[in-house]
Amino acid sequence: MPQIPEKIHELTVGQLAARSGAAVSALHFYESKGLISSRRTSGNQRRYSRDTLRRVAFIRAAQRVGIPLATIREALAELPEERTPTREDWAHLSEAWRSELDERIKQLNRLRDHLTDCIGCGCLSLDACVLSNPDDAFGERRTGSRLMVERRALG
Numbered sequence: 001m002p003q004i005p006e007k008i009h010e011l012t013v014g015q016l017a018a019r020s021g022a023a024v025s026a027l028h029f030y031e032s033k034g035l036i037s038s039r040r041t042s043g044n045q046r047r048y049s050r051d052t053l054r055r056v057a058f059i060r061a062a063q064r065v066g067i068p069l070a071t072i073r074e075a076l077a078e079l080p081e082e083r084t085p086t087r088e089d090w091a092h093l094s095e096a097w098r099s100e101l102d103e104r105i106k107q108l109n110r111l112r113d114h115l116t117d118c119i120g121c122g123c124l125s126l127d128a129c130v131l132s133n134p135d136d137a138f139g140e141r142r143t144g145s146r147l148m149v150e151r152r153a154l155g
Contacts, residue, residue: 010047013038020056027056035059035073051084058085066104067097 017024030036031046036055038046055076062072075093079085 009050010039011050011052013046013048016048016052016056019053020060022056022060030056030059033069033073035069035076054084058090061090062093062097065097065101067100071097 011019013024013027016022016027020027022030027036031038036048036052036059038048038052041047058076059069059072062075063069075096076085078093079089
C-alpha cells in the first residue's frame with residue numbers, strides 16, 4: 001500500500017484510489033452520491049482531504065455487510081465535515097444497523113431453507129411460492145403465473 005507523507009494534506013483521486021483500494025470510478029460514484037467530497041484545483045482536478053481515506057473505508061465496510069448507500073450517506077451526514085470517522089462513530093452507527101441486518105439474515109435463511117421447494121416448482125408460480133409470493137400474500141386474490149404478469153404490467 002503506497003504511503004502518503006504526513007505533510008501532504010490533500011490527495012489526488014489516484015492517490016485516494018491506491019490507498020483505499022477503491023477504483024477511481026467508485027470514488028467518483030461515491031462523490032456523485034454525496035458520500036465523499038472534494039475541492040477542485042484551478043486546473044479542475046479533484047483534491048480530497050486525508051480524512052476521506054477513513055470515510056471510504058467506512059463506506060466499503062458498510063457496503064460489505066449490505067448497508068444501502070442511502071443509509072450510509074445518512075450516517076455520514078451525522079458526522080462533522082472534515083473529521084475522520086472514529087471507532088466510536090462506527091460502533092454507534094453499526095449498532096443502529098444491527099436490527100436491519102438481523103432481519104435480512106432471517107429472510108436469507110428462510111429463502112435458503114425453502115429454495116428446494118422453488119426449484120421443484122421451476123416456474124415461480126405456485127400459490128404459495130416462498131420467493132415470489134412469501135407468506136402467500138397474493139394467494140387470496142390470484143394464483144399461478146398471473147402474479148408474475150401482474151407485476152410486469154405494474155412495472
